[in-house]
Amino acid sequence: MYDRLLHMASTALTEKEFKQESSSFWEKPQRQASLWKPCADKKVPTGSGKLGNSRGDNGYILVSANGGLNQQRVAICNAVAVASLLNATLILPRFLYSNVWKDPSQFGHIYQEKYFIKTLEGDVNIVKELPPHLRSLDFEAIGSQITDADIAKEAKPVDYISGVLPILKRNGIVHFLGFGNRLGFDPVPFNLQRLRCKCNFHALKFIPKIQRAGSLLVKRIRKYDASQNILDKQLLGNFLPAPPLGRHDIAKGRSKYLALHLRFEEDMVAYSRCEFGGGKDERKELQAYREVHFPLLMERLKKTKYVSPAELRKLGRCPLTPEEAALVLAGLSFKRDTFIYLAGSDIYGGMSRMRPLTGLYPNLVTKETLLTPSELSPFRNFSSQLAALDFIVCATADVFAMTDSGSQLSSLVSGFRTYYGGEHAPTLRPGKKRLAAILSWNATIRWKTFEYKVKKLIEEGQIAQVRRFGRSIYRQPRCPECMCRSPSLSQFMPARNSY
Numbered sequence: 001m002y003d004r005l006l007h008m009a010s011t012a013l014t015e016k017e018f019k020q021e022s023s024s025f026w027e028k029p030q031r032q033a034s035l036w037k038p039c040a041d042k043k044v045p046t047g048s049g050k051l052g053n054s055r056g057d058n059g060y061i062l063v064s065a066n067g068g069l070n071q072q073r074v075a076i077c078n079a080v081a082v083a084s085l086l087n088a089t090l091i092l093p094r095f096l097y098s099n100v101w102k103d104p105s106q107f108g109h110i111y112q113e114k115y116f117i118k119t120l121e122g123d124v125n126i127v128k129e130l131p132p133h134l135r136s137l138d139f140e141a142i143g144s145q146i147t148d149a150d151i152a153k154e155a156k157p158v159d160y161i162s163g164v165l166p167i168l169k170r171n172g173i174v175h176f177l178g179f180g181n182r183l184g185f186d187p188v189p190f191n192l193q194r195l196r197c198k199c200n201f202h203a204l205k206f207i208p209k210i211q212r213a214g215s216l217l218v219k220r221i222r223k224y225d226a227s228q229n230i231l232d233k234q235l236l237g238n239f240l241p242a243p244p245l246g247r248h249d250i251a252k253g254r255s256k257y258l259a260l261h262l263r264f265e266e267d268m269v270a271y272s273r274c275e276f277g278g279g280k281d282e283r284k285e286l287q288a289y290r291e292v293h294f295p296l297l298m299e300r301l302k303k304t305k306y307v308s309p310a311e312l313r314k315l316g317r318c319p320l321t322p323e324e325a326a327l328v329l330a331g332l333s334f335k336r337d338t339f340i341y342l343a344g345s346d347i348y349g350g351m352s353r354m355r356p357l358t359g360l361y362p363n364l365v366t367k368e369t370l371l372t373p374s375e376l377s378p379f380r381n382f383s384s385q386l387a388a389l390d391f392i393v394c395a396t397a398d399v400f401a402m403t404d405s406g407s408q409l410s411s412l413v414s415g416f417r418t419y420y421g422g423e424h425a426p427t428l429r430p431g432k433k434r435l436a437a438i439l440s441w442n443a444t445i446r447w448k449t450f451e452y453k454v455k456k457l458i459e460e461g462q463i464a465q466v467r468r469f470g471r472s473i474y475r476q477p478r479c480p481e482c483m484c485r486s487p488s489l490s491q492f493m494p495a496r497n498s499y
Contacts, residue, residue, distance in 0.1 A: 001276070001277040001319070001323060001324075001442075002323055002324070002327060002356075002439065002442045004442060004443065005327055005439075005442045005445075005447075005450065006326070006327065006356055006359075006360070007430075008287075008447040009326070009327055009360055009447070010228040010247070010331035010359070010360060010457075011447075012330060012447055012451075013330055013335065013336045013360060014336070016333065016335055016336075017335065017336060017337075022333075022335065023332055023333040023334045024333070024358050024483060025332050025333075025334070025399060025426060025428065025458065026256060026398060026399060026423065026426070027212050027423070027426060030129040030217040031212045031374070032464040033418075033422055033423040033464040033478075034422040034423040035284075035485055035486040036129070036418075036464075036478050036483045036484070036486075037422075037423075037483060037484050037485075037486075038201065038419050038420060038482075038483060038484075039419060039482075039483060040194050040198040040201055040202060040477075040482045040483070041119075041198050041201075041202045041483075042421075042484075044190065044191040045145050045195055048083035048101055052123055053084060053087035054084065054122055054123050054125060055087060055125060056083070056087065056088055056089030056090075056108055056124070056125030057087050058086055058087045058088050058165070058168050058169055058214075058459070059088050059089070059092075059168045059169065059171070059172040059173055059174070060088060060089050060130060060131075060134065060172065060173045060174075061079065061082065061083045061086065061088045061091065061168070061176070062094070062130065062139075062171075062173065062175045062176070063075060063076075063079040063090075063091075063093045063175075063176045063179050063252050064092065064095070064096050064175065064176070064177050064178070065079075065093055065094070065095045065096065065386070066091075066096045066098060066101060066178045066179070066180055066181070067098065067101075067102075067180060067182075068098070068100075068101045068383065068384055068387060068408075068410050069110065069383075069384040069385075069387040069388055069391070069409075070093055070387065070391075070408035070411075070412050071180060071408055072093075072384070072438045073200065073204060073412060073474075074474060075093065075179045075180065075182075075200035075406070076093050076107075076182065076199065076204065077196045077204075077474070078179065078181075078183040078196065078202045079176070079179065079195065080123075080124050080126075080181060080195060080199045080203075080214055081118060081188075081192045081193075081195050081196045081199075082160055082183060083125075083126075083177075084124045084126045084192060084195055085157055085160055085161070086160060086161070086164065086165050088125075088168060088174070089125040089126070089127060090124055090125065090126045090127075090132055091107055091109050091126075091127060091128070091129065092108075092113060092116075092117075092126065092127070092129075093107055094106060094107070094127045095107065095384075096177075097229075097333050098176070100267075100384060101375055101383045101384065102307070103373055103381075103382050103383045103384045103385070104382075104383070104386055105384045107383050108212065108474070109207070109382070109384075109385065110206065110207060110384060110385060110388055111205060111206060111207065112127065112205045112206070112357040113202050114405075115203070115205050116203050116204060116205070116270065119198070119203040120195075120198070120199065120203050123195050123361055124195070125197065130173070134172065134173050138175065139173065140169050141405065143167060143171065144171045144175055145175045145177055146164065146167075146174060146177065147174065147178055148178040148179070148180055148182065151163065151164070151182050152182075153180075153181050153182065154181060154182075154183070154184035154185070155182055155183060155184060155186075156184055156187065156188075156398055157183075157188060157189065157192070159185075168226055169276040181457065183472055184328055184470070185470055185471060185472055186469050186470050190191070190480075190481055193473055193481035193482070194481050196440060196473060196474075197419075197477055197481060197482035198301050199467075200412075200415075200474050201416065201419050201477070201482070204239075205237065206235070206388055206392070208237070208239070208396055209239070209378065210385060210388045210389065210392070211235070211236050211237045211238070211239045211392075212239045213371065213375065213379065213389055214235065214239070214255045214315060214388075214389055214392035214393065215236045215239035215240065215241055216237060216370070216371060216375065217341075217367060217370050217371065217392070217393050218232070218236070218241060218392070218396055219241040219380050219390060220370045221255060221257045221339055221341060221365065221370065221393070222241070222255050222256075222257065223255045226418060228240055228241075228428060229341065229396075229421070229424065229425075230420045230421075231395055231396045231416070231417065231420045231421055231425060232396050232492070234420055235391075235392045235395055235396055236392070236396075242376070243360055247443075255339055255340075256338075256399075257339040257341055257397055257398055257399075258329070258334065258338055258339070258340050258341070258342065258397060258398065258399040258400075258401060259340075259341045259343060259393055259394040259397035259399070259400050259401070260329075260340050260341065260343065260401045260403070261343045261390075261394060261400075261401070261402050261403065261404075261405055261409055261410050261413070262320070262325055262342060262343070262344055262347065262403055263319050263320075263344065263404040263410075264319055264320070264321060264322060264344075264347050264349075264403070265344065265346060265347065265348060265409050266286075266289060266323060266346075266348045267289075267293065268292050268319050268336060268348075268404070269286060269319060269348045270286045270293070270294070271290070271294060271297065272312065272317060272318050272319055273290075273301075273307075273309065273312060274309050274312050274313055274317070274318035274319070275309040275310075276318075276321055277351075278349070309360075313436050314433075314436055314437070315433060315436075316431065316432035316433025316434070316436055317432070317437070319403065319404055320403035320404070320430070320432065320435075321353070321357060322347060322353055322354050322357040323353075323356040323357065323376065324403075324435070324439065325357060325401070325403055326356050326357040326359075326360045326361065326438070327454075328401075328428075328430055328435070328454055328458075329359055329360070329361065329401070329451075330452055331451045331453075331454030331455065331459060332428070332451075332454060332455060333379075333451070333455075334361075336360065336361060337363070338361060338363060339363045339365065340361050340363060340364045340365070341365055341366070341393050341394070341397065342364055342365070342366050343366075343390035343393065343394050343409070344390065344409075345383075363433065367386065367393070367464045368392070387409065388496070390409065391412070393394050394413045395413050395416045395417055398412060399426050399427075399428065400414065400417060400425070400426070400427045401427075401428040402414065402427065402429055403430070404432075405429055405447075411474065411475040412425045412474055412475070413471075414429070414475060415472070415474045415476065415477050418476070418477055418478055419477045419482065419483065426462065427462070428458050428461070428462075429458070429461040429462075430454075430457060430458060430461070431457060431461060434457055435457060438450065438453045438454065438457070464478065465478070465483075466479055
């Protein structure tokens, strides 16, 4: 789609091979980011809107979470907050089997159960199993089963107190089935927000099997691990790569790497209704996929005004192609020899679609190329566990580049990097609408102009902002409920209402 720009990018990268300077985007430029420190595991300040209880006197809450790894992670932490709000005992969350993800993994196959319960002790009462007298109950028959159709998306605490608490007190048990995004981000009391952050950033530790494989991946990309940062320690636990033994090894330095979450799988591509240069055959293939996998979308499209693929692209609704991702990285002056870890599933179009990216950046690796078949074997057929490996490698990367800010993996990884990374964990977020406008000039734009516009676009997305009302605390934890700011920053900050 962009042959001319790709040729100019290749020429520019060749010229940069002989120069010493590296991309400025290896480091986050905003000093203010370092003034925010993790503190969600600290006690809630006195007078911070106390609402919630840790005793669990009102009964039991059971959650069967749907979706993949990252959707389930959000559901877990929302369930922790709701259990505290309703003074209920939380049963260790269960995961629903999905025909999309096809992973039978449960909580203990991904996260450390005892660590989770111990970390949240004193905040919410958590047990592994229902008591015997409740196990044989038909939750739906007694009116204790609550589906996503029964409670509003982004529901407020008052909705749970008025609609769920009476059922809990009457039956002693409530079963949330699905629980996808069923607790809003504002208005929520300070202590419940902090509890959600504590759950996400402190209580959910991957099991040793996942940490061990994640450590292997990181070690093999970096080659020499001369330094270990707080992100490594949080995610790899006891499986941190051993530091080099002598100065000779340290002098060699470690290989920096960039993690790229390229959301260009067939489901994403088909759902977008965009076109990607494949002509009639592509349109026919994606239409057939939509008819089989997205019947509700097809019904909705019959009732709404037609929007052309060209207009969708202008509006920034099309996922970035591997080709476009390569152009952005080249525009940011990342050199040809940059190590890039590619996260995600199979790319739509396979190797032919990836060729523009691998042509500019040949040092592209995946978990499948870094791990041996025997090392990867325990994770095959477990998509959530494979996604956990991607989470680790993306979160500990020197730079993380996302191509779709709406992706749960990208959102949670960027939040984790904000929380623990300070100014040393830059995340690149290209605004798709503005990028589409820049790329629309591909037939005439000069490379220097393209570089300038792309760099400006990314720099504006890196400004260290405080979480705004209604935004996700998992993605944007830079707020008093989750992080503590230096007194020197308070002069720049407006007073914040926790409710």
